[in-house]
Amino acid sequence: MSEERTGGVNRLLTGAAWVAMLLALWLWGHDITVDEPISAAPKTGDVAAARRPPAPGLPPAIEPLPGAGPKTLIIKSMGLEAPVEAHGLDAQGGPEPPPYERPNSVAWWQDGPAPGSTGAAVLTGHVDTKQSPAVFVELRTIKRGATISVVRTDGSTADFTVEDVSLVDRKHFDDQKVYAPREEDRAELRLITCGGDYDRAKHLYTANVVVSAYLTGARQVPVPAPAPTPADGGSGGGGSDADA
Template sequence: MSDDHASGKGRMLTGVAWAVLLLGLWLWGRDLTDGPGGISAPTTGDVAAVGRPLLQVELPEAHDPVTGAKPHRLDIPSLGIAAPVAPRGLDASGAVDPPPYEQPTTVGWFGDGTRPGARGVALLVGHVDTQSKPAVFYGLSSARPGERIKVTGADGSVTEFTVDDVQVFSRDKFDAKKVYGAHQDGRAELRLITCGGTYDHKARSYTANVVVSAYLTGATEAPAARS
């Protein structure tokens, strides 16, 4: 292993950490999805240049929550995202274990939490970059209200979500309740999270997190359930 590779992987291992949605414990001491800082992460919201307001659009009615299935694939056509989803558990420190360093195009789902489509908030996380190129959620900050997100379950069921909020939370403005809490009680909601802002080499972490919020607006049962 070269010194450069070891250094890059070291930054990944110390920088990539995921906030915990477990027993009401909200962690900001370790960043949600810090990547290795090989390229600049996109920014929006409170850390971006002025002049990128989110457009007001008419949003569809919420669909009633469903049972939900373990997610298998995530598609966001407007962003060109089509990625496999893998369940992730907790590491020894109690943080959600991210997808492996070698799998930057895989999205992680907090498997001990809510399933997409079920009542509550399902959490999906992804890397923003690698040492040399964009990763799965590099374009996440470009999402806008009204855009659709499709989650295909392991059983073939499909849940469709509509984006209703896109924000960037810097360290000093991180609001765990706003990030992880349901926007409306009784709904099935989704959070997609990656890092944003700039990479702080001293802290080995990004300065902010991009948070895309969406809610369930459509659901198709698994083929077996429809037969």
């Protein structure tokens, strides 16, 4: 890692509510080149509401969850557990990633779907900073079929299964293929960071790593039972037992 690298998402735009997202994405290009092919994302109306069978070896999708914001991102296969911050767009219409002083945090575009809700929720993070590796430094190594978990503000945990990992050239970035949901009425997740080569002259990476996943499980954290309250009048009969 070069000391000049600034990491980040390098003008990466987020948003699974892609109609709104397109208003910002025009700022930095529309063509597509994908080093490793990803499934073409359907335009609205191109897919039926009925779900497709899962890809071979992958579990079926489950119904989307009620809306709740993300708190923590967990990828056990990578040894990753990171806090999630809600962010909007910056002044140029790009994403507002976590600040460099919090390189191990992840940003969620709060104007798009929440992880677990219908649509494609987008989480972004730095790959490195000038000082050190950052939260998504190993994101490119995640495997198809891996589980990504998102702990949510309602106490539930949404589990997503990775269906593919792509390296998308920044010069030919297709917002629809990356951000649009691949299936109607499905809860999906995109994890995105910088990838490819580092251009020292421009101080940015040449590509983006895009991890696509979909909701396959949900767990509710048990609510702790309330502490027992003393019985009216106390338990006076137990005092003599302490004399032993």
